[in-house]
Amino acid sequence: MRRIASEDLDHLTLGATLLGTGGGGDPFIAKLMVEQAIEDFGPIDVATLDELDDDALVATVAVLGAPTVIIEKIPSGSEFTDAVRALSSYMGRKIQAIMPVEVGGMNTLIPLAVATELGVPCLDADGMRRAFPQIEMTSFTLAGLSSSPMSLADEKGNKIAFETVSNQMGERLVRGSAMMLGLANAVSLYPMTVAQAKDAAVWGSMRYCSELGGHLRAVQRQEPDAWDRLLAFTGGRIAFEGKIIDLDRRTTTGFARGTVTIEDFADPTRTMRIEIQNELLLAIEDGRPVVTPPDLICMLDHETAEPITTETLAYGQRVRILALPCAPELKRGDWLDVVGPSAFGYDVDYVSLEG
């Protein structure tokens, strides 16, 4: 077990912002929640998958709603513990550890605050090692696990627990319910044993996130070879460098969609187009897909190497596009249908970053 204190949160938060690939909510608010939770309830224990009993029951917990609502209606904290307790009481079993559903965006840090308040460890594992817009897009789904039973709670004490026949239906039901509960809710789902998690989860994603954040911080401090170390650590590459010359936003089905076009600094005939659905999802260079989901597209400010969220995209920004290979655990079973290009409605084939 590893103890997490406030000073460890900087790298984790930065890594989470990068893994959010432009979406996933503002990890800064989540970081403040964790700092306050540490102050109120003490330090947090993070356990690896092989440090807990195989029979122990684990559940994921996350904030679910709209990022713009969450920056106004900051979570209470109680909705998360309420959601976990509601799930526990529905199942009639004690939940012995908490796990993030996505390590990317604000849901990376929220489970840490919940774990210390509940007095249970947080598992160093998750179901995405990035952020995705829908709750069924996980390695858990790919491993055949159900997101049900699941629970949803608000800050006022309203809570529901329910089961669905598919994880896709779980997504629809939970999203619809959240609209009635104020769009800044806690969800607890994917209850599983540690033995199941060993098979289905992405291992070590918190540590990966924290180390990634450390490498990015080194880049920001302009330490020598920092970019090389970041790329070696992730197996990623710099896919493009240029200036945003066009930005087209639209909301269609509740997801903020859009297209951003970047022009190469040196060669104006080279452009990259990135398709957005909350996150940066698909990169197309000169008509050819070059980064496809589930691989990650990260956009950084060219000068400061600060990750840029899709909400703050602006015409004229100078950016660097980083392509990172997804967690290997996302490539099993029918992964192309669940997290590949077609899951987002893109009629393109998956392109491996390894070439």
Place this chain on the structure above:
Amino acid sequence: MSYKIGIDVGGTNTDAVIVDSRGEVVAATKSATTPDPFDGIRESLAKVIAQVDKAQVTQAMLGTTHPANAIIQRRDLQRVGVIRLAAPASMGVRPGVAWPKDLLGAIVGPIDIVGGGNEFDGSEIAPLDEEAVRRFAEKCAGQVAAIAVSAPFSPATFDHEERAARIFAEELGPDVAVSMSHRVGALGLLERENATILNASLLGVARNVVEGFHAALLGNGLDVESFITQNDGTLLSAEEAVRFPVLTLGSGPTNSMRGACSLAGLPDALVVDVGGTSADVGILVDGFPRESTAAIEVGGVRTNFRMPDLISIGLGGGSVVHDGTEGVTVGPDSVGYKVVTEALVCGGSTLTLSDVSVRSGRLTGFGDPGLVESIPEETVTAALSWVDEQIRIMADRMKASRHELPLIAVGGGSHLVPDAVPGVTEVVRPNHHAVANAYGAAIAEASGSIDRVFRFGERGREACLEEARSLASEAAIRSGADPNKVRITSVHEVPLSYVPGQACRVQVKAAGPLAS
């Protein structure tokens, strides 16, 4: 002919200009900022008004670093009670949790989160807990000079904030001022709350600034309307500035850019402002600086103000030129405003960029050129090629596209800017460029803005945008803009993910010249 006065108090200099109704500069002065800034303001005023008929002066505008310095130096700040109307929401992040501890200790008194606030759709999170508000007032009595009130979604629905403010007025009387977050900031509860706390804490400083300015004007026989410039380059009336000092924190760079734009007569251009220590490059779009998207920290506190998007480097007239074994390097150290005594050309002992500039002929009429004749040609060439390269890089970084723009060079060190910069159509050096910031204050307009979530699904996008535009225009007119000349200066739409009904965050700004 009527006149306006513009004054800008910066860290180094206090500048003043008088501008006539055609926008021409009729008097200008630049002097060192004094330990009590009002001494400098009075002197500058006396100098410029000596050159015109006082009776024709109608308005006076001040841009000042007073409030920013108060926060940076933790000086003259008032103690503030902080109440958030949001329970049971938001308990996960208490007010002030991410503040620097010394600033928190210096200004924040009692803190509470009580029942109240609204949801994104305008319904209540909880009814306002008036009893709790009254209990908070009791805790604050005799402890604080002001109270900061915030609530979720108050930029759209501010009834709870107003009711709480009325309760504080009843319980504590007029001596305890109340700052309401919906009047201070945009969406983002924590950042808006932070700005509101800073605002409440600065109310004393604001009163001193406004009263001091008024006294300086009266002392010079000027009984005129006075205004303070705010971050976006538009004006707050003296009355508003007393209540919203936090909105004036970052007006310096904006005034300089707006002044440069107007002096050069170019609404779309790059601007480089070269001072004694550093150079800032920004870009003007339609006469206003492009704003930064990054979160702005004030004294270590995160706010959601918009500030001009600027790139700064250590390049100024006072930058020290090092000629050592590793070749010629420049800065980042600088003799700053002491360039007038420290530079070789002024009889000092430090080789600065001003010396190099004089030696090369870029700068004339400064010091004794004979004193820099001994600087080797290679040193001059190396230092200036570094300067030229830095300015080229900054100009290129700031541009939004390959489209070439003019570059307006302003500030005391702008002689360093070469006449030709790659990627720039021309380098424009307007008259009076050394007082561009005071000029920017003098020509500033009144403005109004709105930042709210609209649901296009209910009434259609156009109807929502129309409402937003007219709300912004009305706000500008309330701030003193001429109703016939108000125009929309920016519209920003950000669709909200996961919110039904095509919800969209709409930010609109309107501005117009002051009604005369």
